[in-house]
Amino acid sequence: MTPAELRTLLAAVGEGRITTDDAHARVLAELRDRPFEDLGFARVDHHRSIRQGFPEVILGIGKTPDQIATIAGRIVDRGHPLLVTRADESAWQAVRAQLPEAEYHAVARAITIRREVPPGKGVIAIVTAGTSDLPVAEEAAVTADLMGNRIERLYDVGVAGIHRVLSERARLSTARVIVVVAGMEGALPSVVAGMVDVPVIGVPTSVGYGASFGGVAALLGMLNSCANGVSVVNIDNGYGAGCIASMINHL
Amino acid sequence: MTPAELRTLLAAVGEGRITTDDAHARVLAELRDRPFEDLGFARVDHHRSIRQGFPEVILGIGKTPDQIATIAGRIVDRGHPLLVTRADESAWQAVRAQLPEAEYHAVARAITIRREVPPGKGVIAIVTAGTSDLPVAEEAAVTADLMGNRIERLYDVGVAGIHRVLSERARLSTARVIVVVAGMEGALPSVVAGMVDVPVIGVPTSVGYGASFGGVAALLGMLNSCANGVSVVNIDNGYGAGCIASMINHL
Amino acid sequence: MTPAELRTLLAAVGEGRITTDDAHARVLAELRDRPFEDLGFARVDHHRSIRQGFPEVILGIGKTPDQIATIAGRIVDRGHPLLVTRADESAWQAVRAQLPEAEYHAVARAITIRREVPPGKGVIAIVTAGTSDLPVAEEAAVTADLMGNRIERLYDVGVAGIHRVLSERARLSTARVIVVVAGMEGALPSVVAGMVDVPVIGVPTSVGYGASFGGVAALLGMLNSCANGVSVVNIDNGYGAGCIASMINHL
Amino acid sequence: MTPAELRTLLAAVGEGRITTDDAHARVLAELRDRPFEDLGFARVDHHRSIRQGFPEVILGIGKTPDQIATIAGRIVDRGHPLLVTRADESAWQAVRAQLPEAEYHAVARAITIRREVPPGKGVIAIVTAGTSDLPVAEEAAVTADLMGNRIERLYDVGVAGIHRVLSERARLSTARVIVVVAGMEGALPSVVAGMVDVPVIGVPTSVGYGASFGGVAALLGMLNSCANGVSVVNIDNGYGAGCIASMINHL
Amino acid sequence: MTPAELRTLLAAVGEGRITTDDAHARVLAELRDRPFEDLGFARVDHHRSIRQGFPEVILGIGKTPDQIATIAGRIVDRGHPLLVTRADESAWQAVRAQLPEAEYHAVARAITIRREVPPGKGVIAIVTAGTSDLPVAEEAAVTADLMGNRIERLYDVGVAGIHRVLSERARLSTARVIVVVAGMEGALPSVVAGMVDVPVIGVPTSVGYGASFGGVAALLGMLNSCANGVSVVNIDNGYGAGCIASMINHL
């Protein structure tokens, strides 16, 4: 039972087309019956769509293509939308063989199947400091898009040329939540957060070399932001940022 | 000009009690005239209330009691609410001497003066893993309260006795945003985020010893959360978490 | 002389089938005669079976296939069971060429030859947070199985969907010792340890990315566990956990 | 209801002195009625004694003396044994004022009240590398003793004079589980584990200077132990080691 | 012989008031005769004024007040200017007792005696992100001032209110070299460097808490600056920055 089916059911109750007792029984059955499905190597959490408004998402790292395709099949069987992140070419081949309607987003390294989901209320702005941050930003964008949000992209507006971000003040001020993706010194979230009054999700990226330490410098920069409103997710975690932004945008 | 004054002005325009030109001139004057005040050792950012809905907040670390009291005086002079964080006893003595209406929150180590602010829409739950996390949680609570939010406290529900947090599922599910404060392994945000569908702000604390490394273990735990919806602020940054929660709760 | 042979010998003494003096001489001879065998590049510790109840185990990392196969041959010559961990394909080819009865466990990356060993007293539960933790969990399982223990596998029950592990309380409570394998934030051992009263061995894995730092986040999470009963082994050290669990299960 | 009371109850059932239904009702009531007690700043987990065989233990770090004394009072009210670790002089004064029967162990920095508990099956050996490791070792000893175990102390047998530990082989071999406490390079657990066939719990200590990094060198040494059977707890976590050793010794 | 005396001497040669041979002899004598003075615990490098245009500077950390005062006396005996950095109250008392003309700069924690030195060519701007960065900024200012430079101070213009630094573009553009002092995320040097075409010396400060790690976050931020022209000195090293800025300003 997807959240949409649940809403339909409850509406039917409200309109008297179905009795309260029947509805109660159906919802209870759904909740009690198989909150997850045990595949041996994985327990697919079908319950998550009820608890969190979106089904389980598959992180491609550390799973074999076969495992990914099998889990994906079970999710799609339930009528849920599909999102596989960090999916390389071999994962994509395994999934498309099983689920022909799947799409591959090459820059974002994500596999998706779109389903109707509740729409977000406003716009999510996704901002990058540089061109090299695109894969992470696109992962956030694909995620938030699949979860029903409108996206505004502002790419390559890093602080070394501060006029680039300042010139986008108008577009930034229309967003309900902002995802800022930056590597190297990770200073952009602080500057953006100082310009707006909505929450900013900082995503440090592993872009850089030497003392960037694979994104640690950017991560520390964002955690120590002197501006209000910046919270942070793991290095390169575009998915997480897109997901949190969507949660906020659905409030 | 506080945001409230601005709203009053704009309402007067809407009702025809003041002309558009006059309103335009007054807003422009406010914006152009002294966006900050230069004290030599500090530039008080009076503009921030316009940009961000809340005036500058004073971080007590690294400032002398005199500097804190002087900046506090300038903020209060403009009719803004006051928040000083990480205020020790000497800072408190300096501020109360100048601003008798100020209050001191001993556990939170915060000084406040309350002013009318726009109310948040829902409840912010503030959750701690243990008793030792209280000072950070209270800093978040004082901050969010001052910014106009209703607060729900759930303290000492760490994962070592998982029934403690599970028994609070009902109260958690009523929150619009949740701040989870935890030291040691910092696992509580993951568990809470798996139970709800609202954003969770994780605050790692420096509670612990040995390989907790002053909160680094908890910070890493939260950054690597396997649950959706967890974003993170700096170690012991109760203020930052309260502020972000308030921003989200005002959306 | 394996521990089994030793037991047989002592039983024969107890039953009068062999004199005390003869037994004494044979045991002494065994102990004094060649406690290890010097191959130049390795000293095979045949004594370990006496001291520790299980012979030397070969860690495949940093050894050439030829070295592995040679050491394996000497261990098997003494009638000992064989365990090679972290064995890649080339090590496997070298060993099977010399020891045709050897088995290869591909997920666990382990080579084994089974011998009769004393049975463990109860069940060892092996639990993973996610699907990506399987290789490490299987290394623990192969190890504990070879050492004579019954194994119960509970895979993919991480804390983001806490109902998955809660629903397994019954199976967990039957275990005499539990191995919990988790990457990312490594929170699962704390939750499991809070549900049971038997020792939990935490195995952090290098599953994750960014600020997981190759398993350091999980390692720190487990070391800082707020629950009683959690001790920890090296990152990805499934073998070590299986071995300790077996030692405890033989007490 | 303590485990002892539970055992008495069940025995009464077995002997027909109480009906099964009555016993069932009483146990259920106990389990459902207040599994924890909410003091506002703490939730005392009275359930833990049922789940884990020993009640909640109070970690003195980060709590005020009043908080410690209040929680201690609630634990003792239920008839549980009391253990406060990392208790400084002021905590001790607050607790003794409320609980005159409490004892203070100055080297271990622990407060205890002894109650009857199920006895452990064998001996727990507690070994230190040097004299400076005593406070941590004594914390382990006080913990294990309070939990009903016989303790054997072997102090200052570090590897720089390897004959010191070798001369204790006999005493080590009588232990059912061994706690090894060491700072600096933390090598002693490896040597001890190579001599015995029982589990070794390594406790790194913050003893040392310079590149010991507050115990990190010892921690890493133990995690990388080349010997079988070594698992590790947090730096200076004598309590944790004593508790795990007791769990194993009760199996 | 100070650089000024050397210049006088060479001028005399140029004007024929002294023969080349005599000048040669005097310079050689100066160079060969005691390039440093051995006090047993210190070798005062009188030669440095010749090599580097400014005499040895005394770092107060790790020296006793007596050692500081003795070295200071020897430097002043040669007619050199005096600079003691990181001088606490006891160092100041010891130096003033011996050198009554010395001045103490309390915020900068520096002791100075001024002598005529060659003037710098332009202005050195010293910029801070916050009020807490003042002690380090003032150390840079005292240093550069003593070395003959004009100083322009721009304090508390951090990136959270980007208009504060943007409004100072005019003053920044008049500087020949800029020292930017910032703690927390250390983003200000990147923004400043993007606005100007002169070298920027970044000084990370230990201002902050938690994941600022005593200035490491700011240091990494500056090392990874995406803007051109930023080089970095040690955390809190105001002296070093002032000294380099002076060197550049004398080119």
Add this chain to the structure above:
Amino acid sequence: MTPAELRTLLAAVGEGRITTDDAHARVLAELRDRPFEDLGFARVDHHRSIRQGFPEVILGIGKTPDQIATIAGRIVDRGHPLLVTRADESAWQAVRAQLPEAEYHAVARAITIRREVPPGKGVIAIVTAGTSDLPVAEEAAVTADLMGNRIERLYDVGVAGIHRVLSERARLSTARVIVVVAGMEGALPSVVAGMVDVPVIGVPTSVGYGASFGGVAALLGMLNSCANGVSVVNIDNGYGAGCIASMINHL
């Protein structure tokens, strides 16, 4: 409009060949009209040449060959010199296909197109500790050369044979600014800075193994330099050092 064109325009004003108003209009137009060019994945900062005297430089890391070639084309279209750093073979093929006049510097891994730029005033010395530091040193040299500076190379003069650098005192003393490139312990900048009175830019390299930690040892060595005048850039950042040296050399 390049800086050269701007200078020509201003000269025409000075000579009365163009009116002030016309010049004013043209400069304003240039400044306001397209300070950057938005390619979707990148915003080419054409304004930078005005602000900083040199156009945007392309860091090859994390960009696709097509992205690099496209950005390069836009920069060259404006008449700017071109510099691509960290350009591998595929980037080079993409750029040369589009811009046949481009040159590839294999050791420095840089692509350049030379344009007339304002000359530096003196010589920039580029010094390496060892032969393995050449790629980084050559990146600095190519950068500084393209920016109009004369270069003096002194390679392989590390401190293990201190006479090598001492014998070059004469050449070092002729430089106006010195770039010192060193891996391993990174001691050379301290020694060089002690010999001269001009600024030294230290470039730590990732040359080394084991506890060099990819250049961290050299970085820390340089940050802690006991000599005056050493500032530091990121590990392997030859470009940054060359650029700063050029800025200083143009003062």
Add this chain to the structure above:
Amino acid sequence: MTPAELRTLLAAVGEGRITTDDAHARVLAELRDRPFEDLGFARVDHHRSIRQGFPEVILGIGKTPDQIATIAGRIVDRGHPLLVTRADESAWQAVRAQLPEAEYHAVARAITIRREVPPGKGVIAIVTAGTSDLPVAEEAAVTADLMGNRIERLYDVGVAGIHRVLSERARLSTARVIVVVAGMEGALPSVVAGMVDVPVIGVPTSVGYGASFGGVAALLGMLNSCANGVSVVNIDNGYGAGCIASMINHL
């Protein structure tokens, strides 16, 4: 039995004043009889003088004054020389009360009682980079002196004024082994090792601030030394360096 007594005994054998059997018996008795003395909190290793030519040395860190004085008494009772390192004032008071002949070396923070020991063959040079390194250098000097070596001190010859160490080439070349003590960047051992052909023991010190990380920068610098002949001991471990230098000087 001290090594001196042993030598006397063996000489008596050689001269026929005592029979081989008697000597054999006495030596065996000494070896077998109490190789260490168990004080409960410490096992004094009287055997060490036989094995290593010098008795156990007491590290003052982490021991109470009483423990130190008691162990010291047992060492002196056997006729051994006494060395207590890292002894603060309270340790010194406790020892002098028991052993009036003890001496306190305030800079080195060491307590000694001198006994006749075999003399070293040559001179040990002890070199420091700065004045702040004296406490560590003096610990090395006191240690080596007590162990029978001639010491040559060369203090404050750091690399920022390279002529200071170059001018001491003659004295350095007379040493049989050199201890070089340096904080900050720790470059001096490399320079010294490049000038001589004898072993150099590098001792990093915690002198410095910021990115010196308590001596880590100096430690890494020395470990990565590009010069031959440098080995390293722990940060601030003057004792260890003096001891190794003495071992080498007795070969």
Add this chain to the structure above:
Amino acid sequence: MTPAELRTLLAAVGEGRITTDDAHARVLAELRDRPFEDLGFARVDHHRSIRQGFPEVILGIGKTPDQIATIAGRIVDRGHPLLVTRADESAWQAVRAQLPEAEYHAVARAITIRREVPPGKGVIAIVTAGTSDLPVAEEAAVTADLMGNRIERLYDVGVAGIHRVLSERARLSTARVIVVVAGMEGALPSVVAGMVDVPVIGVPTSVGYGASFGGVAALLGMLNSCANGVSVVNIDNGYGAGCIASMINHL
């Protein structure tokens, strides 16, 4: 001029076969004339043989095969022995093409050409904890052998089976200096140093996984050794250890 040629010359002086003036002139010429040879990318330090008794050694890391072969040729041209460390197959092909008499040591990854050198006085023992440490141990062995020392190899005697190293006490006690090579916890140097009274050079290796952090755990273990006489070189630095051992063995 090699040290051997120098000795011959001085002997000729002593025997009157050459005048003091002639010898003086020849030595001076040698010293002054080209202490190093500048190849552009490298300065071959021919002087080092005079200063340090062994010529420059080529570290293969970071140099091209051509650079290695060219430098090797110049060293051999002077009659010096050749040592190239960390030489891969391509370096070996380049050198053998130019210097057919060169030898390749595959395990040690070293290229050598042997020349007569002064013999060491005693035996250097080279000890490893495990089989995987062989490449580093062999690098030490090849180095020390080439420098004229007798080598004793004791491999795979790690502390997990302490009897292995104890059984080698006799061979260890005949060594004049001992190199101990160990990865993982790096405990073996402490145990060995406690058994002997000669200097022990610890070489941590990158053998291990997880929390061995590429040899850091072993490095820290050795730096914190509780035994006297252990000094340490960089991770995997077999060459450095062999070289220091040779220096000591030539004293």
